[in-house]
Amino acid sequence: MKSPTRIPGRRLLHSPGPTPLPDEVLHALMRQPMDMGDPRNDETIAACEAGLKQVLQTQSADVFFYACNGHGAWEAAIENLVPPGGSVLIPGTGHFSESWAVQTEALGRRVVRTPWIEGLPIDPAVVTETLRADKQHEIVAVFVVHTDTSSGITSDVSALRAALDDADHPALFVVDVVASLGAEPFDFDGQRVDMAVGASQKGLMCPPGVGFLACNAAAFAAAERNPAPRFYWDIVRRKSELSYRKFCGTPPQNLMGALAVSLGLIQSEGLHNVLARHQLLASLVHAAVEGWSEGGALGFFARDPASRSNAVTTVTVPAGTDVDGLRALAREQYQLAFAGALGPLQGRGFRIGHLGDQNPAQVLGALATVEAALEAQGIPLGSGVTGGGTRRALLKLAGR
């Protein structure tokens, strides 16, 4: 049998998910499966529940894990909260809000959309207006994508909570934190979120394969009232002390073991420090993009600097740029993987992920390598007074 080509060194992974795994997490994946009666099953799940509640900043929410990706967790939110034919408001953030909306409609629910304004976060005033117009309270939930991973834009959760309050509308406030958890400040209890929806493979530094919901009493009560036929996703059925019930079958033991370890790493670094590290790394990437933009070809997709995500940066390119060629060169020749643009942005940009198990040296390496690939393609980059993008980033790190 021919062995796959070995990659010398490490290929840097700067996609906004999946993200690279800490060695401790890799090692946790190598444990032997356990008998279902082994008390370590329950201990592992309990550690994941406690660790996740800490990252979500909640005392009171219940968390439910699924053997699934983010789309599975989206489906769990829809099936539990929205009765057949019920309506959901999904404010436009780009590719991810639209994908969740399409999935919601495919499951027989109705979606009210607010328009997506390119380059900007969700406008809370439009959310208030749309809810006020819903006099019959047909909208049962507002589904918000915290960080839209395609645009690299983070919307303001507190302002959106206030938008629901201002409308005096009883809709549940549901937030997709798949790309933001562990990278952006998020406070489930403090921001009065009713349900959070997430997955393992982005800021949580685990392999893909575990999705989750966190829900407060109001969200759980909505699930209890909801007559929608469901089984695997049903949080009411899953609320149990038995790990077999909690997972509706065999837990994905190795992934849960890995998640317990990664949540422990976040706890020992300290959530506050984890968030500060992401902010620093984002500031290095933003400095580089500012430098590159001086050449007149590249730019930020996010127009408002305050909404630029700490997890991923979307960079716009001139029409006709061979983005796939750029990525293939970086990946195959230079050993740096970064992402293309998605959905409505396809072909109009690329994305640099800077979340999860990342540090300044890795991010500087990634920026320099992206710059080399851009140079190889002859894309004009600024060299101006500051000497170009990567140099700006390293001066920023040096505090100069």
Ligand SMILES: *Cc1c(COP(=O)(O)O)cnc(C)c1O
């Ligand atoms: C990645 C992502 C998803 C989908 O997750 P999958 O695991 O790919 O199904 C959903 N929402 C956001 C914001 C994401 O970044």
